[in-house]
Amino acid sequence: MMISRDYLAKSIQDALRETPVAALLGARQVGKTTLARQLAATWPEPVHVFDMEDATDSLALRNPKQALAGLTGLVIIDEVQRAPHLFTALRPLVDRMPLPARFCLLGSAAPEIIRGVSESLAGRVSFVPVTGLTLDEVGAGRRDDLWLRGGFPRSFLASSSSASLAWRRDFIRTHVERDVPALGIRVQAGVLHRFWSMLAHYHGQVWNGEELGRSLGVTGKTVRHYLEILEGTYLVRVLPPWFENAGKRIVKSPKVYLRDSGLLHAFWGVESMRGLLGHPKYGASWEGFAMEQILARMPAAQPYFWATRQGAELDLFLERDGRRTGVEFKCADAPDMTKSMRIAMADLGLDRLLVVYPGGRIYALQENVTVMPLMEAVQRLEAAE
Ligand SMILES: Nc1ncnc2c1ncn2[C@@H]1O[C@H](COP(=O)(O)OP(=O)(O)OP(=O)(O)O)[C@@H](O)[C@H]1O
Ligand SMILES: [Mg+2]
Numbered sequence: 001m002m003i004s005r006d007y008l009a010k011s012i013q014d015a016l017r018e019t020p021v022a023a024l025l026g027a028r029q030v031g032k033t034t035l036a037r038q039l040a041a042t043w044p045e046p047v048h049v050f051d052m053e054d055a056t057d058s059l060a061l062r063n064p065k066q067a068l069a070g071l072t073g074l075v076i077i078d079e080v081q082r083a084p085h086l087f088t089a090l091r092p093l094v095d096r097m098p099l100p101a102r103f104c105l106l107g108s109a110a111p112e113i114i115r116g117v118s119e120s121l122a123g124r125v126s127f128v129p130v131t132g133l134t135l136d137e138v139g140a141g142r143r144d145d146l147w148l149r150g151g152f153p154r155s156f157l158a159s160s161s162s163a164s165l166a167w168r169r170d171f172i173r174t175h176v177e178r179d180v181p182a183l184g185i186r187v188q189a190g191v192l193h194r195f196w197s198m199l200a201h202y203h204g205q206v207w208n209g210e211e212l213g214r215s216l217g218v219t220g221k222t223v224r225h226y227l228e229i230l231e232g233t234y235l236v237r238v239l240p241p242w243f244e245n246a247g248k249r250i251v252k253s254p255k256v257y258l259r260d261s262g263l264l265h266a267f268w269g270v271e272s273m274r275g276l277l278g279h280p281k282y283g284a285s286w287e288g289f290a291m292e293q294i295l296a297r298m299p300a301a302q303p304y305f306w307a308t309r310q311g312a313e314l315d316l317f318l319e320r321d322g323r324r325t326g327v328e329f330k331c332a333d334a335p336d337m338t339k340s341m342r343i344a345m346a347d348l349g350l351d352r353l354l355v356v357y358p359g360g361r362i363y364a365l366q367e368n369v370t371v372m373p374l375m376e377a378v379q380r381l382e383a384a385e
Contacts, residue, residue: 001157003133003137003138003153003157004137005031005035005133005137007134007136007137007297008035008128008130009035009038009039011128011299012024012035012039012104012128013039014126015126015127015128016074016102016104016126018126019123019124019125019126020094020099020102020103020124021090021094021102021103021104021105021121021124021125021126022102022103022104022105022125022126022127022128023080023105023106023107023125023126023127023128024036024104024105024106024107024128024130025106025107025108025109025110025127025128025129025130025234026108026129026130026131026234027108027132027152027233027234027235027259027260028108028171028174028175028179028233029152029153029154029171030130030131030132030151030152030153030234031130031132031133031153032078032106032107032108032130033078033106034153035130036049036076036078036104036106039074039076039104040074040076043073043074045072045073045074046071046072046073046074047073047074047075047076048071048073048074048075048076049075049076049077049078050075050076050077050078051078051079052077052078052079052080052081052082052083052086053078053079053082058082058083061077061083061086064085064086064089064090065089065092065093068089068090068093068101069093071100071101072100072101073101073102074101074102074103074104075101075102075103075104076103076104076105076106077103077104077105077106078106079106079107079108080105080106080107081107081108081109081114081183082182084114086105087111087120087121088120090103090120090121091120091121091124094121094124095124105125108179108233108234109183109232109233110231110232110233110234112228112232113183113185113228113229113232113233114183128299129234129296129299131151131292131296132150132151132152132153132156132260132262133146133151133152133153133156134146134151134293134296134297134378135293135374135375135378136297136375136378138156140373140375143358143374143375144273146261146289147261147276147285147286147289148161148261148262148265148270148272148273148276149161149164149168149262149265150168150260150261150262150263150264150265151260151261151262151292152167152168152171152260152262154167155167155168155171155262156262161271161272162271164262165265165266165271168262168263168265168266169266171263172193172196172263172266172267173193175233175235176189176190176192176193176196177189179233180192180229180233183233185229187226187229191216191218191226192226192229194216195212195216195223195226195227195230196226196230196235196267197267198212198215198216199212199227199230199236199256199258200258200263200264200267200268201267201268202256203256203257203258203264203281203284203285203288204255204256204257204281204284204287204288205255205256205284206251206253206254206255206307207227207238207253207254207255207256208253209223209224209227227256234259235258235259235260235263236256236257236258236259237256237257237258237259237288237291237292238254238255238256239254239255239256239257239303239304239305239316240254240304240305241253241254241255241304241305241306241307242304242305242306242317242348243306249308249309249310250306250307250308250309251307251308251309255305257287257288257291257292258288259288259292260292261285261288261289261292264285264288265285268281268285282331283329283330283331286329286331286358287315287329287331290329290356290374290377291303291315291316291327291329293374293378294316294327294356294374294377294378294381297378297381297382297385298318298381298382298385300385301318301320301385302318302319303316303317303318304316304317304318305317306326306344306348308343308347311340312339312340312343312344312347313340313344314326314327314328314340314341314344314348315327315328315329316328316329317348318381320384320385323351323384324348324349324350324351325350325351325352325353325354325381325384326344326345326348326350326352326353326354327353327354327355327356327377327381328341328353328354328355328356329356329357330355330356330357330371331357331358332357333357333359334359334371335355335357335365335371336365337365337366337369341353341355341365341369345368345369350368351368352368352369352370353368353369353370354370354372354377354380354381355369355370355371355372356372356373356374356377357371357372357373358373358374359371359373360373361373362376
């Protein structure tokens with residue numbers, strides 16, 4: 001069964017219209033190759049596909065200039081994280097006028113963690129973040145399945161809960177044992193696995209590298225590196241704190257989240273909705289899940305959280321054109337106004353506060369403070385983008 005992903009398909013089309021290169025970046029197995037295949041099937045010009053994990057293709061692109069200069073239409077290069085030298089080689093090819101070919105690059109590691117990529121394509125590339133499946137793609141009626149199993153298509157579509165969980169456990173193992181080493185990064189798979197597992201237990205909390213390092217028996221610098229690896233492979237979100245010159249004492253370390261709720265639950269050993277609702281940290285799970293759903297539809301947003309040392313907190317802070325939006329994630333049947341919300345409204349000068357909960361009603365708590373379901377919040381914030 002194929003789930004159609006219109007938002008992403010359109011984002012890719014737009015990216016290729018705006019710049020000669022579109023880079024589709026996202027975690028392994030989110031569906032990048034599938035999207036590129038669908039793009040190729042409808043592209044009006046010739047399409048050429050290279051897969052850098054394929055020995056023949058990778059050999060063919062050993063001399064990229066020679067191999068690519070004569071091609072017209074659309075050139076798709078998959079698994080580009082395996083061949084970072086391509087980024088530099090593409091530059092003269094995409095500066096040709098008129099442009100004979102556009103390039104669609106697919107990769108599962110951020111440019112920051114692949115050596116050599118740096119600035120070579122600055123101004124010539126649009127990045128399209130490819131996320132796991134989203135609520136609007138699977139339908140709001142399947143929200144709990146998406147929350148429980150996460151957005152990797154094969155996990156979401158697995159024939160049973162246990163098959164889904166097994167797929168995710170396998171994904172985690174493959175990532176630490178094969179995918180990360182394939183990026184040329186040297187790590188001890190066992191330690192990275194334990195680090196990731198610990199991070200799952202810190203999900204939604206303020207990062208404390210020293211403490212994590214102590215528990216793992218490695219230095220703070222090593223845990224930082226491990227965090228960067230998981231962030232750079234789109235599996236962990238590091239949410240920075242918002243601070244401006246307020247008199248209050250503000251938390252200045254980032255918060256960390258596992259981006260896919262299904263992987264989070266695999267680390268927690270949670271297999272059913274009942275298990276999730278009975279888990280002591282299910283509120284944190286909701287927070288991370290709902291936040292990723294919102295941010296998936298706001299690819300240009302710069303998200304922050306905000307917290308004071310006195311205990312006032314805001315889960316998500318977004319600013320756009322001087323307009324300030326706060327989002328609070330609440331796992332309650334009927335969320336009410338809290339002291340923390342009042343402080344956040346006043347201290348941050350929020351124009352509006354959205355309280356996102358698992359329930360189905362929309363109601364106001366006071367002027368500019370509205371409780372609403374996740375889908376509603378996604379749509380309102382996307383419209384404001
Ligand atoms: N829209 C979709 N609906 C249903 N299944 C999908 C969808 N997109 C991808 N899949 C399935 O998910 C799996 C992974 O998809 P795909 O190979 O496109 O991901 P990828 O991001 O290219 O992964 P990798 O980084 O490992 O190459 C495949 O089994 C694919 O059939
Ligand atoms: Mg692929």
